[in-house]
Amino acid sequence: MSIRAIVWGENVHEAKSRIVADLYPDGMHGCISAALNEDAGISATTAVLQEPEHGLTPERLAETDVLVWWGHAAHGDVADAVVERVCSAVWGGMGVIFLHSAHFAKPFKRLMGTPCNLSWREAGERERIWLTSRQHPIARGLPDHFELEHEEMYGEPFGVPEPMETVFVSWFQGGEVFRSGLTWRRGAGKVFYFRPGHETYPTYFDPNVRQVLRNAVHWAHNPEPRIMSPDAAPNVPVTEALEPLTERGPRLHRDGESGYR
Numbered sequence: 001m002s003i004r005a006i007v008w009g010e011n012v013h014e015a016k017s018r019i020v021a022d023l024y025p026d027g028m029h030g031c032i033s034a035a036l037n038e039d040a041g042i043s044a045t046t047a048v049l050q051e052p053e054h055g056l057t058p059e060r061l062a063e064t065d066v067l068v069w070w071g072h073a074a075h076g077d078v079a080d081a082v083v084e085r086v087c088s089a090v091w092g093g094m095g096v097i098f099l100h101s102a103h104f105a106k107p108f109k110r111l112m113g114t115p116c117n118l119s120w121r122e123a124g125e126r127e128r129i130w131l132t133s134r135q136h137p138i139a140r141g142l143p144d145h146f147e148l149e150h151e152e153m154y155g156e157p158f159g160v161p162e163p164m165e166t167v168f169v170s171w172f173q174g175g176e177v178f179r180s181g182l183t184w185r186r187g188a189g190k191v192f193y194f195r196p197g198h199e200t201y202p203t204y205f206d207p208n209v210r211q212v213l214r215n216a217v218h219w220a221h222n223p224e225p226r227i228m229s230p231d232a233a234p235n236v237p238v239t240e241a242l243e244p245l246t247e248r249g250p251r252l253h254r255d256g257e258s259g260y261r
């Protein structure tokens with residue numbers, strides 16, 4: 001069975017900018033999902049901010065193995081209930097990939113728990129992306145380095161927790177460097193951040209970038225059955241001990257006495 005992916009697009013620049021609309025006539029999400037569907041092992045669909053519940057209903061997320069997220073101009077318009085739903089799905093085992101300016105997306109910040117800040121410059125400069133490991137599944141089939149002729153610069157320090165792995169680092173023409181491919185685990189879910197993808201450049205048509213996206217979907221897929229929210233992380237009292245036990249000290253949390261745990 002193929003991996004079920006949703007490419008979530010904010011779909012705002014496409015409607016407001018002639019440049020972006022001309023570059024991505026099917027939307028950035030449409031271009032990214034087409035890249036994923038070039039792999040017979042992936043079945044990708046799209047969802048956008050403007051749909052009811054942003055296209056991410058509980059039913060739809062329950063049937064999703066990996067969610068890919070692109071957002072920039074409207075992070076604040078994403079409903080908090082949907083953010084919690086996405087994070088619960090990740091904790092329960094759904095894979096998630098955050099692209100470019102999604103470093104400031106609500107679900108990314110919630111999963112990281114840190115400011116996720118960085119420095120940036122929009123000058124259309126060259127980005128050279130280096131692999132840090134030839135063995136990593138996300139780097140499969142890629143050259144040791146590849147270039148994007150025009151990209152926005154993102155610079156360190158990047159305010160995220162120390163990652164599980166750094167798969168790519170970027171050098172920019174202006175001199176900055178950036179950790180551009182990072183992995184984490186959150187609960188049972190795998191998280192990947194991939195830096196390139198500014199809306200005014202044709203980054204998502206680049207063959208190497210498209211290969212990274214497909215590799216990342218395979219990597220992020222957790223084949224184990226999903227632990228569904230809200231039971232992803234139950235917080236329960238254990239009244240019976242496995243071994244004989246002598247109770248000592250005061251007992252504050254008597255049954256029915258207080259609501260807190």
Ligand code: ZN
Binds near residue numbers: 100
């Ligand atoms: Zn950008």
